[in-house]
Amino acid sequence: MPDSIMMAPPADDEWREDCAPRRVLEIFASKWTSMILHALDARHGGTARTGVLLRSLPGISKKMLTQTLRDMEASGLVSRRVYGTVPPAVDYTLTPLGHRFVEPLELLYGWARRNADALDALTTQRTLRETSKTHG
Amino acid sequence: MPDSIMMAPPADDEWREDCAPRRVLEIFASKWTSMILHALDARHGGTARTGVLLRSLPGISKKMLTQTLRDMEASGLVSRRVYGTVPPAVDYTLTPLGHRFVEPLELLYGWARRNADALDALTTQRTLRETSKTHG
DNA sequence: GGACATAGATACCTGGAGGTAACCATGCCA
DNA sequence: TGGCATGGTTACCTCCAGGTATCTATGTCC
Numbered sequence: 001m002p003d004s005i006m007m008a009p010p011a012d013d014e015w016r017e018d019c020a021p022r023r024v025l026e027i028f029a030s031k032w033t034s035m036i037l038h039a040l041d042a043r044h045g046g047t048a049r050t051g052v053l054l055r056s057l058p059g060i061s062k063k064m065l066t067q068t069l070r071d072m073e074a075s076g077l078v079s080r081r082v083y084g085t086v087p088p089a090v091d092y093t094l095t096p097l098g099h100r101f102v103e104p105l106e107l108l109y110g111w112a113r114r115n116a117d118a119l120d121a122l123t124t125q126r127t128l129r130e131t132s133k134t135h136g
Numbered sequence: 137m138p139d140s141i142m143m144a145p146p147a148d149d150e151w152r153e154d155c156a157p158r159r160v161l162e163i164f165a166s167k168w169t170s171m172i173l174h175a176l177d178a179r180h181g182g183t184a185r186t187g188v189l190l191r192s193l194p195g196i197s198k199k200m201l202t203q204t205l206r207d208m209e210a211s212g213l214v215s216r217r218v219y220g221t222v223p224p225a226v227d228y229t230l231t232p233l234g235h236r237f238v239e240p241l242e243l244l245y246g247w248a249r250r251n252a253d254a255l256d257a258l259t260t261q262r263t264l265r266e267t268s269k270t271h272g
Numbered sequence: 273g274g275a276c277a278t279a280g281a282t283a284c285c286t287g288g289a290g291g292t293a294a295c296c297a298t299g300c301c302a
Numbered sequence: 303t304g305g306c307a308t309g310g311t312t313a314c315c316t317c318c319a320g321g322t323a324t325c326t327a328t329g330t331c332c
Contacts (some may be wrong), residue, residue, distance in 0.1 A: 015175075017195050022171070023255045024248035028164040031290075035151075035158070050309055059153050061291060066310060076259045086298055087308030100254045104247040111240040112160035118236045119159045123212045167320075186279060197321060202280060222328055223278030274332090281326075289319095295312080301305090 027101060032060055032068045033077075034105050037094070040078065041102045046094030053092070077101065163237060168196055168204045169213075170241050173230070176214065177238045182230030189228070213237065 015021075028034055039056045040046045048056070054065055069092055072078045077098035083089040094102070112119065151157070164170055175192045176182045184192070190201055205228055208214045213234035219225040230238070248255065 015171075015192065015194065020248035020252040020255055021174075021245035023258075024244060025164060025167075025170065028161060029289095031161075034161065038157075039151075051307090054309095056151065058151065062310075063292085063312090064290065067290090074259060076257065082309095085308090087300090088298085088310080090309060097254060097257050100251065104244055104251075107243045107247060108160060108240055109157035111243060112156040115236065115240075116156040118233060119156055121212065121233050122159075123210060165319095187277085198280080199282090199322085200320060203320090218279090221278090223330095224280080224328085226279060276329105276331085278328085279326100281324100283322105283324085285322080286318105286320095288317105290316090292315080293313090296310085298308085300307090302303105 024104065027104075030068060030071065032057065032064055033072060034108075035060075036065075036068055036072065037077065037098065037101055038105055038109065040092065040094050041099070041105075046099060047091050049089060049091045072098070160240065163240075166204060166207065168193065168200055169208060171196075172201075172204060172208065173213065173234065173237055174241055174245065176228065176230050177235070177241075182235065183227055185225060185227045208234070 027037075035057055036053060039053055040048055042056075043052075050065065050069075053069075054060065054062060057065070069078060069080070073080050073092075076095055078092045079095050081091050081093065083091075163173075171193055172189060175189055176184055178192075179188070186201065186205075189205075190196065190198060193201070205214060205216070209216050209228075212231055214228045215231050217227050217229065219227075
């Protein structure tokens with residue numbers, strides 16, 4: 001066996017559990033956070049009402065939307081504003097902090113759009129199952 | 137209430153469930169995939185033995201490592217090579233496809249390192265609990 | 273003989289993410 | 303009177319990612 005493979009020094013000493021790279025992943029840990037961040041940023045002033053968001057994110061449920069938004073509020077990513085009107089109206093706005101997280105998101109999304117072919121090339125389990133006997 | 141907020145057109149029509157941005161998120165859906173991708177890339181030729189990876193990723197368990205690696209193999213991100221030696225030796229190499237996914241990762245990780253302060257500013261539930269009464 | 277290292281397989285368990293559906297309060301409108 | 307829309311909340315359920323522990327096989331070394 002090749003020596004070159006044998007000896008591999010523990011290069012990433014600082015790849016600890018609380019390093020920045022690992023922590024940024026937490027943003028993507030909850031399914032909808034990044035998408036809400038994006039959806040908000042896509043609006044004027046990073047503000048949008050609940051219903052608008054609900055309709056902007058195909059597939060999200062009312063519950064998951066509010067739940068995620070509340071978590072994001074607790075994290076300091078968005079601020080919530082309630083209008084005492086009736087029927088009730090609520091909107092959410094990106095905080096300055098929340099705004100900062102838009103950049104890495106767009107970085108990622110941008111790459112994804114430019115590299116859709118790579119994503120297509122990925123043999124997802126799903127795709128695997130569906131394709132398996134299809135042409136074999 | 138401000139009109140500007142009321143009328144918000146469904147701007148992201150193509151923000152469908154299978155759009156590129158959404159699909160790229162799947163890479164981060166499984167906890168270790170991105171980190172393994174990075175760890176492999178950090179080696180010469182994107183190749184590393186199981187044990188090396190195990191030690192490179194603090195916190196990962198043997199099971200999760202193999203499991204994730206096998207999933208990645210099925211997705212076409214890495215290739216597995218077994219040496220008929222004893223004790224057994226196995227190594228994994230980034231495929232060309234796998235290599236392509238390193239870029240967005242590093243994009244993200246790079247941002248994270250440069251913006252550690254933003255990550256610190258995030259009021260994680262964790263941090264919230266630990267800090268709550270600490271200095272208040 | 274027994275420990276260690278190699279790379280796994282396998283059984284087992286659990287938390288919680290994420291989803292569904294029903295309910296609430298209210299005013300408008302037909 | 304009943305339906306609709308507003309933004310939630312709540313109860314409930316399921317699934318599986320992710321983790322633990324134990325077992326395999328084999329050769330070397332003490």
